[in-house]
Amino acid sequence: xKKVVSYILFLCLAAILLWFSFKEVKWSDxxxxxxxxxxxxxxxxxxxxxxxxxxxxxxxRLLINGAGxxxxxxxxxxxxxxxxxxxxxxxxxxxxxxxxVVAKTDGVPFDTSLGTVLLERAIDVLSLLIIxxxxxxxxxxxxxLFIVQQLWNPFSETLGGNTVYIIGILLILTGIFVxxxxxxxxxxxxxxxxxxGHFITGIYSGLKSGLMMRQxxxxxxxxxxxxxxxxxxxxxxxxxxPAVAQLNSLDAIFLMAVGSMGWVVPVQGGIGAYHxxxxxxxxxxxxxxxxxxxxxxxxxxxxxxxxMIAFGLFSVIRIGMAKKTFRKQALPNR
Numbered sequence: 001x002k003k004v005v006s007y008i009l010f011l012c013l014a015a016i017l018l019w020f021s022f023k024e025v026k027w028s029d030x031x032x033x034x035x036x037x038x039x040x041x042x043x044x045x046x047x048x049x050x051x052x053x054x055x056x057x058x059x060x061r062l063l064i065n066g067a068g069x070x071x072x073x074x075x076x077x078x079x080x081x082x083x084x085x086x087x088x089x090x091x092x093x094x095x096x097x098x099x100x101v102v103a104k105t106d107g108v109p110f111d112t113s114l115g116t117v118l119l120e121r122a123i124d125v126l127s128l129l130i131i132x133x134x135x136x137x138x139x140x141x142x143x144x145l146f147i148v149q150q151l152w153n154p155f156s157e158t159l160g161g162n163t164v165y166i167i168g169i170l171l172i173l174t175g176i177f178v179x180x181x182x183x184x185x186x187x188x189x190x191x192x193x194x195x196x197g198h199f200i201t202g203i204y205s206g207l208k209s210g211l212m213m214r215q216x217x218x219x220x221x222x223x224x225x226x227x228x229x230x231x232x233x234x235x236x237x238x239x240x241x242p243a244v245a246q247l248n249s250l251d252a253i254f255l256m257a258v259g260s261m262g263w264v265v266p267v268q269g270g271i272g273a274y275h276x277x278x279x280x281x282x283x284x285x286x287x288x289x290x291x292x293x294x295x296x297x298x299x300x301x302x303x304x305x306x307x308m309i310a311f312g313l314f315s316v317i318r319i320g321m322a323k324k325t326f327r328k329q330a331l332p333n334r
Contacts, residue, residue, distance in 0.1 A: 036242055037240050037241050037242075037295075037299055038239065038240045038241075039240065040240075041236045041237065041239045041240035042236070042237060042240045042299060042303050044236045045232070045233045045234075045236035045237045045240070045300075045303055045304070046303050046304070046306070046307045048229045048232040048233045048236065049229075049233050049303075049304050049307045049308075050307055050311060051229055052226055052229040052230060052233070053077065053080055053081060053084070053308075053311055054077060055222055055225050055226045055229060056080050056226060057073070057076040057077040057079070057080040058073065058076070058222055059120070059219060059222035059223065059226065060076055060079075060080065060116065060117070060120055061073065061076045062215050062218060062219050062222070063116035063119060063120060063219075064076070064102065064106075064108055064112075064113060064116055065215075066116075066214070066215065067108075067112050067113075067115070067116060069106065069107070069108045069109075069112070070106070071102060071106040071108060072105070072106060074318075075101070075102060075105040075106050076102060076106075077315070078101060078105070078315035078318060078319055079097075079098035079099075079101035079102050079105070079315075080098055081308075081311040081312045081314065081315035082094070082097055082098060082101055082312055082315050082316060082319075083095060083097050083098035083101075084308035084309075084311070084312050085308060085309060085311075085312025085313065085315075085316070086312075087308075088305070088308070088309065088312075095114070095117050095121070096114070098113075098117070099113040099114045099117060101319070105319070123223065127223060127227060128257060128260050128261075131227065131253060131256075131257050132257045134253075135250065135253050135254045135257060138250065139250065139254075143254055143285065230256050230260070231249075231252055231253060231256050233256075233300075233304065234252045234253075234255050234256040234259065234300070235249065235252040237296070237299060237300040237303065238251075238252055238255070238296075240299065241292075241295065241296050241299060243288055243292040243295070243296065244282065244286075244288065244292075244296055247286065251286075254281070254285070255278065255281065255282075258277055258278055258281045259274060259277070259278050259300065261277055262274030262275075262276070262277040262278060262301075271301075271305075274297060274300075274301045275294060275297040275298060275301060278293065278296065278297040278300065278301075279293030279294045279296070279297050280293075281293075282296060282297075
């Protein structure tokens with residue numbers, strides 16, 4: 001029941017964000033924008049997107065192997081593809097799903113692989129912050145204004161009257177955490193806390209092994225290639241759409257960073273959130289109309305969504321066929 005309720009709530013959030021994105025759209029201009037787009041460039045962006053799936057999988061494989069488990073390239077690639085597909089059903093559930101896939105295909109303990117995923121996500125967030133800071137510093141008069149007016153000011157206004165309340169909750173949670181550490185030996189006698197302890201230990205093991213991995217240079221290389229592919233995806237989509245084709249490579253970095261924030265919002269596959277924040281950025285920074293901004297966001301999001309769904313279904317089918325083959329081979333001859 002909780003899963004159903006959370007699914008409906010996230011779906012409602014996506015619908016609300018879509019409504020805000022499309023409420024001022026002129027549909028004749030929207031259709032015209034779709035028709036005038038260059039779909040060869042969109043196809044190129046989808047190719048870069050597919051390559052990013054492979055690079056992400058190979059980078060994750062380095063972390064898992066660093067934790068002492070050997071995984072195949074196809075297995076982790078399928079896991080990443082299924083993770084993207086799962087996120088379209090349940091927000092953020094893809095990270096759990098891919099850990100489950102490698103647990104089945106390669107025998108990697110779930111808690112250990114989850115630790116590597118947490119490390120990977122932490123590095124992605126750090127990379128995004130560095131990229132955003134880089135762009136803001138280079139063109140503060142343009143991008144800094146967007147960050148302050150459209151993101152920071154609304155956020156600070158929302159927290160205005162609740163700051164004391166939030167601090168109080170943080171203090172209470174900190175106190176509970178400290179008490180759990182102090183009395184952990186006693187709490188560990190309970191089955192629930194013992195399971196929590198084992199789970200946390202497994203995550204810590206994955207994080208520690210990842211940080212101590214020997215192949216740090218390949219990992220950094222994969223990370224750089226991954227973000228280059230994300231930039232290339234955005235740049236190709238810009239070239240596909242005449243209204244933004246005149247923007248430069250630095251603008252592509254900014255839109256890539258803003259778009260990444262849209263994918264992070266916990267709604268099914270970034271639906272609504274991506275459209276809202278990208279169209280808002282185009283209108284605020286570049287003065288591009290709401291309709292043109294939504295057309296660009298729709299082309300960018302839906303092309304990548306289609307790629308994710310296609311590769312996710314491919315991996316689901318491939319794993320299903322592999323299981324059937326294994327079962328047939330395992331049957332005794334009569």
